[in-house]
Amino acid sequence: MNDSHLSEKAPAANRPEDVNTALFAQLVMQQSSMAMMLLGKTPHPASGQPVRDLEGAQLFIDQLEMLEVKTKGNLTPEETAILKQSLMSLRLAFVECVDAPP
Template identity: 35%
Template sequence: MEGSNMPGSGYTPEEISRNFLSLVMMKYHEVLFFLGLIKAPGHELQSPKLQEAAQSIDQLEALKAKTQGNLTAEEHHALEHILTELRLSYLKVAKEWQSKKEGESQGEKKIEKPFETDSEKRKFFKSYG
């Protein structure tokens, strides 16, 4: 049925919609992976890669801008919902990651404190002087 295809594409509108939503879902999972929220099969969860996650979210934003007015209601709703979810996930992970890094930084400062200042632990050191 040549008449049911989009002009010049060789695909039906339903096939194009499925492929578009598949592309959006692929980018969705990519961002979740970069945020360390999902893992690759057979691997451990990784630390967040915030720059890569932000870049992938920006790519979805660009896709939204370039397809403005050309999406079905279902495609538009799916893209909006995914972008909202990814932005919120990004903010949550970035905040948690920052808190974790600050906690590690404060922990390092405590370790830098000289051991000899603790009188209880000093009694176990032999004096050579």
């Protein structure tokens, strides 16, 4: 029995490449959210207070930069855009945080 017709009718969200794109975007957003929290841009979920940990934030930014280097040429245009936009926002937020008084 040929199951090729089943994969053609499968919803787009269930295609492996779409699932991987969604998972990649989720990973980038999680790393970005952690970095933003450590830059004091969003409150800590447990305390509700802003946290400022530049070294911790830099670690998350470095991890995203590593992903950018290691996945170069292997990402979809959508994945590339998500990663580039996240890094651009994080870098700007980091510079603002460094330049701001403690």
